[in-house]
Amino acid sequence: MKLAVIGAGPAGLALALLAAERLAGADIHLFDTRALDRDIRGDARTLALNLGSIRLLQRLHAWQPDAAQAIQTVHVSQAPPAPIAGEVWIRAAEQGLPQLGAVLPYGALVAPLQQRWLDVAAQRPRQLFTRFATPVHAIRSQAGGVALDCGEGPVVDSFDLAVVAEGGVFAEQDRKAITRDYHQNAWVGTVRLAAPGLQGLAIERFTRNGPLALLPLPDDAQGPRAALVWCLPQAEDDIATLNDAQRLAVIQQQLPAAAGTLTGISPLKCFPLGLNAETRLLQGRTLRIGNAAQTLHPVAGQGLNLGLRDAQALVDALRDAAETGAGLDAALARVDWQRAPDRWPMIAATDFLARSFAWRLPGLPALRGLALAGLELATPLKRAVARRMMFGG
Numbered sequence: 001m002k003l004a005v006i007g008a009g010p011a012g013l014a015l016a017l018l019a020a021e022r023l024a025g026a027d028i029h030l031f032d033t034r035a036l037d038r039d040i041r042g043d044a045r046t047l048a049l050n051l052g053s054i055r056l057l058q059r060l061h062a063w064q065p066d067a068a069q070a071i072q073t074v075h076v077s078q079a080p081p082a083p084i085a086g087e088v089w090i091r092a093a094e095q096g097l098p099q100l101g102a103v104l105p106y107g108a109l110v111a112p113l114q115q116r117w118l119d120v121a122a123q124r125p126r127q128l129f130t131r132f133a134t135p136v137h138a139i140r141s142q143a144g145g146v147a148l149d150c151g152e153g154p155v156v157d158s159f160d161l162a163v164v165a166e167g168g169v170f171a172e173q174d175r176k177a178i179t180r181d182y183h184q185n186a187w188v189g190t191v192r193l194a195a196p197g198l199q200g201l202a203i204e205r206f207t208r209n210g211p212l213a214l215l216p217l218p219d220d221a222q223g224p225r226a227a228l229v230w231c232l233p234q235a236e237d238d239i240a241t242l243n244d245a246q247r248l249a250v251i252q253q254q255l256p257a258a259a260g261t262l263t264g265i266s267p268l269k270c271f272p273l274g275l276n277a278e279t280r281l282l283q284g285r286t287l288r289i290g291n292a293a294q295t296l297h298p299v300a301g302q303g304l305n306l307g308l309r310d311a312q313a314l315v316d317a318l319r320d321a322a323e324t325g326a327g328l329d330a331a332l333a334r335v336d337w338q339r340a341p342d343r344w345p346m347i348a349a350t351d352f353l354a355r356s357f358a359w360r361l362p363g364l365p366a367l368r369g370l371a372l373a374g375l376e377l378a379t380p381l382k383r384a385v386a387r388r389m390m391f392g393g
Contacts, residue, residue, distance in 0.1 A: 001026045001318070001328065004148060004159040006136045008032035010047070010106075011290030011307035012165030013113035017060045018315040020120050020128055023322065029129040029159070030117065031150070036132040040114070043107035046188070046227035048202075048215055048301040050101040052391040053308045057109075062116040067108035069216045070099040072200035078369045079207045079254050086372030087256075090386045100390055103202070103215045103227060139164070141284045160285065160328060163314065165307070167291035170274040178347075180275040182354050184210060185237050186298060187230040188271065190217065191251070192264030197224025204299075206368060207254050209233055210357045211299045214259055228265070229298055231273065233358060239268070273297055275351050277343075282336040285328075287314065294347055297354035302346055302389070309392045313339055342392050 001023065005016045008030055016030045034040075048071075049057075057063035077087035092100045121128035131150075138149040145160045191214070198216040205212045210231035217225050230251065232239065239247065244265050252262050277294040281287050290307025314335050321331035356364065375382050 001161065001322075002145075002159045003028045004031060004136075004146070004157075004162040005029065006031045006139075006148075006162060006164045007166035007290075007292065008034070008110075008114065008117075008132065009165060009167050009290070010109055010113060010304055011167070011311055012163075013062075013110065013117055014056065014060065014308055015163060015165060015289065015311035015314065016128075017062065017113065017117055017120065018311060019318070020117075020124070021060070022315050022319045025127075026318075027127050027129070029131055029157070030121075031131045031134050031136050031148075033135040034132060036130065041107040041111045043105060043110070045106040046103060046190075046215060046217070046229075047106055047109055047304055048101060048103050049109075050302070050305045050390045050392075051097060051099060053305045054099075054102055056308055056312065057113075060113070060116060062112045064108060064112050065102075067218070068102040068104035069218045070200055071101045071103060071202045071216065072099055074100060074202045074204065075256065075258055076204045076372060077206070077256050078365065078372060079205055079212075079256075081208075081365075086369035086376070088372050088376045088382065090382065090389075095383065095386055095390075097390075099200075100202075100386070103217055139286050141286075144285075146285050161332070162286045164286065164288045164292040165290050165311075167295075167307075169271050170276055170295050171272045173276050173291075173295060176276045177279045178275065178277040180351065180355075182273045182275070182297060183234045183358070184231050184273040184297075184354070185234055185239075186271045186273050187228070187232070187239055187268045189228050189266040189268040190225050191228050191248070191262050191266070192222065193224040193226060193259075194261040194263050195224055197260065198226055199224075201258065203256065203259050205255055206357075208357075208365070209236060211353070212251065212254050213298075213301070214255070215301075228268070230268075231297075231299070231354075231357075234272070240270070273354070275347070275354070277347055280336055281310070281339060282332050285332070287332060287335065289314065294343060296347065296350045299353045300346070300350050300389070302350070305392065306343065306346055309342060310339060 005012050072092045074090040140147045146162045147158045203214040213229040215227040248262050289310035296303045317331040317335045
């Protein structure tokens with residue numbers, strides 16, 4: 001089989017490595033628009049990985065635990081004023097696990113994955129091809145596969161299968177079959193914390209206007225810090241007009257006591273938020289995974305984890321097809337329907353939560369608080385929710 005992987009972000013690199021490991025005899029071409037010599041190690045964008053994703057990266061020999069901060073506890077709560085505050089505590093120890101997930105910079109994830117790919121490709125130069133600085137302008141269906149239009153010239157090559165793994169933020173993407181503009185902004189950056197910091201605690205706070213999250217990061221020379229994701233409606237978003245002290249004061253007021261004291265804040269970047277998803281992963285011999293298949297609101301922090309599970313499911317199906325002699329089209333169809341029970345509940349849940357913050361129904365805060373309080377008391381249900389967040393459906 002001849003496979004084209006388009007996009008060398010986390011999902012694309014993981015897919016290429018999995019395919020190289022498990023699909024004996026496959027020719028794999030990894031495309032990306034960026035140059036190979038571009039240093040990505042300093043990319044500080046924050047990523048949250050669940051335990052299932054960490055285990056996948058460990059199997060691929062591309063996990064660097066020293067660059068990540070483990071999450072041992074997740075605290076979800078609702079900010080006042082609310083008739084019922086409600087809160088949920090999910091602890092790794094209660095699940096019998098060492099951690100629930102981890103937080104790390106984008107560069108600390110992609111750089112090891114890319115280096116691992118280059119090392120494996122160097123050992124199999126006739127099967128594994130690194131085609132960076134090569135944008136794919138179009139994918140054309142043809143009998144038995146696809147052909148790619150690249151920056152190298154006209155149609156450069158034919159493939160049995162093309163997998164699109166290019167990500168990007170909502171505002172930069174072409175619209176897919178299902179799209180919804182939430183008219184919300186995500187403000188992202190880092191905050192400084194008074195010692196001892198969050199120490200493995202991730203906080204999700206439901207405020208009147210939207211979710212506010214603090215994710216623990218490894219301490220640096222200046223002490224404890226955390227990644228900030230702050231979602232606000234565009235019609236009521238005046239964050240750009242506030243100075244650092246004012247931003248800190250507003251955030252501190254919204255956070256629970258468990259967050260401790262904020263002592264500083266970095267410059268914040270702003271991204272419009274929306275839902276952008278394909279109804280199906282597969283179109284002919286082109287399949288989409290990760291953000292190329294579904295771009296979600298960050299309220300649950302599950303977008304990348306979903307993409308990595310897409311990659312795993314595809315390679316598993318291709319390997320099973322090769323071992324049983326089943327056709328490629330049957331294997332791809334299997335992936336398409338097999339991923340639905342994992343994709344659609346996550347798409348629906350994040351869409352509902354994102355839209356609910358725009359609703360000004362009088363009883364909604366009380367219902368949200370009651371749901372959190374009920375989940376905290378319903379131990380089996382809380383355990384099931386925790387397992388789904390760690391390993392998917």
